[in-house]
Structures are given as structure tokens and as C-alpha cells.
Amino acid sequence: MTTQQSLGTTRWRASLVAAFACSGLTMASWASRTPAIRDLVHASTAQMGVVIAGMSVGSMVGIAIGGGYVARSGARAVVRTGLLTLSCGTAVVAVGATVGFGWLVALGLAAIGFGMGSGEIALNVEGITLEAAVGRTVVPSLHGSYSLALCVGALLGLLASATHLPVLVHLLGMAVLTTATTVWLVRGLPAATGVEPRGAHPFALADAVRSFLGVWRETRTIAIGVIVLGMALAEGSAGDWLPLIVVDGFGLSATTGALVFASFGGAMAVGRFGGGWFLDRFGRTPVVLASACSAVVGIGLVSFAPGIALAVPGVLLWGLGAALGFPVALSAAGDDPVGAARRVSAVATAGYTAFLVGPPVLGFVGQHAGLRSAILVVLVMVAISAFFARSVARPADR
Numbered sequence: 001m002t003t004q005q006s007l008g009t010t011r012w013r014a015s016l017v018a019a020f021a022c023s024g025l026t027m028a029s030w031a032s033r034t035p036a037i038r039d040l041v042h043a044s045t046a047q048m049g050v051v052i053a054g055m056s057v058g059s060m061v062g063i064a065i066g067g068g069y070v071a072r073s074g075a076r077a078v079v080r081t082g083l084l085t086l087s088c089g090t091a092v093v094a095v096g097a098t099v100g101f102g103w104l105v106a107l108g109l110a111a112i113g114f115g116m117g118s119g120e121i122a123l124n125v126e127g128i129t130l131e132a133a134v135g136r137t138v139v140p141s142l143h144g145s146y147s148l149a150l151c152v153g154a155l156l157g158l159l160a161s162a163t164h165l166p167v168l169v170h171l172l173g174m175a176v177l178t179t180a181t182t183v184w185l186v187r188g189l190p191a192a193t194g195v196e197p198r199g200a201h202p203f204a205l206a207d208a209v210r211s212f213l214g215v216w217r218e219t220r221t222i223a224i225g226v227i228v229l230g231m232a233l234a235e236g237s238a239g240d241w242l243p244l245i246v247v248d249g250f251g252l253s254a255t256t257g258a259l260v261f262a263s264f265g266g267a268m269a270v271g272r273f274g275g276g277w278f279l280d281r282f283g284r285t286p287v288v289l290a291s292a293c294s295a296v297v298g299i300g301l302v303s304f305a306p307g308i309a310l311a312v313p314g315v316l317l318w319g320l321g322a323a324l325g326f327p328v329a330l331s332a333a334g335d336d337p338v339g340a341a342r343r344v345s346a347v348a349t350a351g352y353t354a355f356l357v358g359p360p361v362l363g364f365v366g367q368h369a370g371l372r373s374a375i376l377v378v379l380v381m382v383a384i385s386a387f388f389a390r391s392v393a394r395p396a397d398r
Contacts, residue, residue: 015188024149032157049363054106055113062117067345075122082119094171144272150265158258223391225350230385231325232351271323292386295321332392
């Protein structure tokens with residue numbers, strides 16, 4: 001690789017790191033203020049589950065069109081659109097919470113979800129292509145940028161909560177930051193990543209649906225989808241409910257909830273930044289198995305712990321266990337460059353199905369049995385995903 005090519009891939013990677021970080025900051029900013037937002041809109045636990053589901057609905061729409069959009073216009077265009085939609089959604093959530101309209105918060109979350117869902121496809125296609133260019137594992141560390149930003153954003157949320165900073169000021173500030181960062185980072189992304197010749201990708205709606213369903217006839221894609229379903233639920237349920245579990249389940253303050261959520265993000269960041277070495281050394285299958293076991297033990301500790309002192313180690317194990325499953329599965333879906341965008345889109349759909357179904361289901365169960373009991377649903381799904389770990393093995397290992 002020449003010096004010019006090296007500089008190009010360095011800027012490429014820096015842009016992807018910034019894009020993932022914007023998503024993490026936005027998610028943490030919203031999640032760390034969920035107790036305050038819930039109070040502002042006067043929602044019960046079950047009602048809050050419905051509000052949060054707005055993000056999942058938007059994500060599903062973004063995922064559904066993301067693969068075709070990337071194939072037609074390139075990943076860079078999708079990243080730009082996704083992040084700007086993310087910014088707009090954050091601003092709408094801020095306004096909706098301030099005026100006390102739960103439906104407006106749900107609408108803003110839908111916009112955030114759409115931006116993250118469509119951007120998820122584009123960013124992972126970019127990451128998989130970058131991996132091929134540099135010849136080493138990259139995608140988990142990119143997701144690590146998301147997790148590190150999740151940790152930093154949660155700490156900022158803790159500070160905002162402790163100082164009683166209005167939700168409006170906090171979230172609008174994040175929206176402005178994301179917009180400014182987007183303007184910079186898109187210049188470092190290649191223009192045509194993921195673009196397929198017109199004959200290679202269907203653009204008619206009926207053909208697009210047929211192609212999407214055709215991907216799901218592949219046994220390996222189905223197995224990878226099961227892994228994503230469980231691991232995405234493990235990651236997403238923490239983002240949606242962990243601060244409220246601390247507040248309602250352990251009777252602690254919203255500030256403590258934000259701190260515990262920050263520790264979850266930190267654990268995920270450690271797992272993702274360090275995961276590349278383990279993946280290259282041991283392979284995908286053993287790492288996914290170990291991740292599932294860690295998440296199961298961690299969720300069990302949070303559910304059954306008599307106090308927060310034992311729950312915090314559980315949160316750390318939960319974060320470490322949830323760190324690698326989603327990015328590794330997406331990388332596995334993109335192993336074959338032909339149709340990579342469609343496979344990544346299809347597999348990511350399984351993950352966002354978990355994001356869609358998870359909030360209302362956990363909210364309903366939590367309303368009747370408590371949130372600490374509700375997360376046992378997540379534990380079962382993660383345990384099931386472990387049985388399909390062999391499907392993520394690299395082609396050479398298979």
C-alpha cells in the first residue's frame with residue numbers, strides 16, 4: 001500500500017469513527033435522560049415502551065430501504081442522509097419532551113431510528129470494504145467508537161441530570177454537534193462504496209421485495225439473523241431500559257442510573273476495541289460463544305442481584321457480552337462482496353426487529369412483573385443465539 005493510499009484509508013477510518021461516535025452520543029444523550037423525559041410526558045412504564053418503540057419503527061423503515069439506497073447511490077450518500085435525519089430527530093425529541101407530548105417524542109425517536117437504521121447499513125458496508133482494503137479486522141473497533149461515545153454521552157447525561165440542565169438544551173446541543181460533524185466526515189468517505197451496476201440490483205419494488213426474500217432462503221443468513229436478533233436485543237434493551245432499571249428496580253437516583261449506563265457503554269467499548277485481536281487469534285465462532293455466555297451471566301446478575309453492588313459487575317459482563325455479536329454477525333453477512341449490501345440489510349433487519357419488538361414487550365412485562373424480571377426475556381434470546389455461533393465463521397474456516 002502506497003503512502004497516499006495509507007493516508008486515504010486513515011481518513012476513511014477516521015470518518016467512520018466519527019460517524020459511529022455521533023450515533024453513540026445521540027443514543028446515550030436520549031437514553032441517559034429517559035427518566036426525566038418519562039416524567040415530562042407523564043408516561044407509565046408500559047406507555048414509555050410504546051414511545052420508545054417509535055425509534056424501532058423508524059429503524060425498520062431505514063433498514064428496509066438502506067440496502068437498495070446504498071446499491072443505488074453509494075454508502076456515503078446514505079451516511080449523510082442518516083446522520084442529518086438523526087440530528088433532526090434529536091431536536092424533535094427535545095421539543096416534544098419540553099412541551100410534554102409523548103407522541104412528538106415518539107415521532108422524534110422514529111426519525112432517530114430511521115437515521116440510525118439506514119446509516120447502519122451504509123456504515124457497515126463502508127467498514128467491511130475498509131477491512132478488505134487494509135487486510136485486517138476493523139468493523140468491531142468501529143462499533144467500539146459507538147460504544148465509547150455511548151459511555152461519554154452517558155457521563156455527559158449524568159452531568160446534565162446532576163446539574164438539572166433542561167432536556168431541551170442538552171439534546172439540541174447534541175443535534176448541533178452531530179450536524180457539524182457530519183459536514184466534516186462525509187468528505188473522507190469514498191463516493192462509490194457499495195454501488196452496484198443497475199443490472200445487478202433490482203429497483204422495482206416487486207423485484208426488491210423478491211430479492212430481499214430470496215436472501216432469507218440462505219440457511220447461513222437465517223442463522224446469522226438469529227444471532228443478531230439475540231445480541232441486538234441484549235444491546236438495545238440496555239440502551240432503552242438500563243437507567244430505568246436502576247431507578248425503578250433498585251430505587252436509586254436518575255444520576256446513578258446514568259452512571260451505571262455509562263459503565264455499560266464503557267464495557268462495550270472495551271469489548272469492541274479489544275475484540276479485533278481475539279477475532280483474529282481465535283476466530284469468530286469461539287468469540288461469539290464467549291460473548292453470549294458473558295451476556296447471559298451479566299443479565300442474570302442484574303435480574304437477581306439483591307443490591308446494586310452485585311448488579312454493577314453484571315452490567316459490565318452484560319456490556320462485554322453484547323459488544324461483539326452484532327458487528328461480527330454483520331461482517332459475516334458481508335463476507336461475499338456480491339450482494340453484500342442486501343445481506344447486511346437483511347441480517348440487520350433481524351436486529352432491528354429486536355429493537356422494534358423489545359421495548360413494548362419489555363415495557364408490558366415490566367409493568368406487571370418489574371423491569372428486572374422482564375430482562376430475563378433478553379437472557380433467553382441471547383442463550384438461543386449461542387447455538388448458531390458456527391454460522392459466523394469465515395469462509396476459510398468453514
